[in-house]
Amino acid sequence: MGSPRRYPYEEWGDWRAIGGNGLPGGLTWEEFVAYSSQARHLQNIAGTRPLQLLAWNGETWLLPRAYTEFLDRWEQREGELVDQARLCRCGAQGPYLGGWRRNTRTGYVTMCPPCAGESSQLYTGHLRGVLYDAHRRRGTRADDYLCRLCKQSPAAAWDHCHEHGYVRGPLCGSCNTREGTGLPYYFLRLEGAALHLLECRGCLEQRTLPRRFHTAVVRAHLEQTERHGRCPREPYAREVEHAHGVRRFELECSGWHASRWTKDVTAPETAALVQAFVDAALAAREGRPSPGPATAAG
Ligand SMILES: [Zn+2]
Ligand SMILES: [Zn+2]
Ligand SMILES: [Zn+2]
Ligand SMILES: [Zn+2]
Known part of the structure; x- marks a missing residue:
């Protein structure tokens, strides 16, 4: 047995040369099996490792015809199964990668x-x-x-x-x-x-959203309204601190005149921004003109 030899980088040229036994780097068959076992998931044929079936004819490696035919049949069958799984009951064929696979009470089905x-x-x-x-x-x-x-x-x-x-x-x-x-x-x-979040009667009546979403509303508002100097670019905002109801955001503009500044938003300001966000969403649903963005916090 013994552990496989290590091949230093400068010997890679030798390592690639194919020897008389069909193996690279002067490896013996046993060494080759041990070495290639470290990468079974890469060094295989269609997911199989038919080492006992391989034969070297002095020029190339051969597999028995029955085995290659078996692999061909398997490949074909796999393709058919994938096509079947893409087929909706109406006959329409869905995209690869399961775009139409739907999780239902009775398991996964394909439906357009x-x-x-x-x-x-x-x-x-x-x-x-x-x-x-x-x-x-x-x-x-x-x-x-x-x-x-x-x-x-x-x-x-x-x-x-x-x-x-x-x-x-x-x-x-x-x-x-x-x-x-x-x-x-x-x-x-x-x-x-x-509007989905506002299907909650509590959120709707209080014109608010679950707390989990408040920071996101404030962040989007700051990105829309905050600018440094006369720069027209939309900055990137992220919350860096949230203590005693006050959210501190760091705003960053990535323009050539890159700039970074902070903005504090108090709890009442946050509540007002969330309420304005809710009102705008409800107005859009009714086709009313949006009440407009809340006046900038602070
Ligand atoms: Zn959905
Ligand atoms: Zn269909
Ligand atoms: Zn709610
Ligand atoms: Zn800028």
Whole structure:
């Protein structure tokens, strides 16, 4: 046995030369097997390692015909299975990489967007104002409905506000993850995301959003309104401190005259910005002109 030899960098030329036994670097068969075993996931043929079947004819390595035919059949079968998994029941063929794979009550299925829409009901808000823990909510399954955010996949769960406890609506797995654990700043930019959060009666009545989203609202506002000198560029803002309700943001402009400054936003200012954000989202839904951005904090 013994550990495989190490090949220093300057000997790489020798290492690449193929010896009379068909192996590089003057390796014996045993050394080659030991060495290539360290990279089994790379040094294989279609995921298999048919070492016992390989034969060197003095010029090239050969595999038995039966084995290569087996690999060909396997490749073909795999292709057929992938095509089948891309096929919607209506016959439409979906994209590679599972774009139409939907997580449903009975497992994963392939459904084109129109079929997904047909097989699930549209949520019309009948649980608006109902608490997540209420009997009435527990009597309804989320997966009978289409996700109310992306409107593409059957829903997987009843999304609800953790601060007020009200149901917001049925969400598919990916939208639910984006809302619950994604970056709030990016979630709020999704179409319909703000209105989805406002499906919570508590948030709607108080014209606020869950605390988790406040920093993102202030950040977006500062990026839209803060400028240094007469520079027209939108700076990048990030919260660097949050103590006693005061959020300190660092703003950074990456222009050639690069500049960096800070801005403090108090708790009442944050609340006012969130309220303005909510009002603008509600106004946009009703097609009213937006009340306009809140006057800059501070
Ligand atoms: Zn279809
Ligand atoms: Zn969704
Ligand atoms: Zn709420
Ligand atoms: Zn600038």
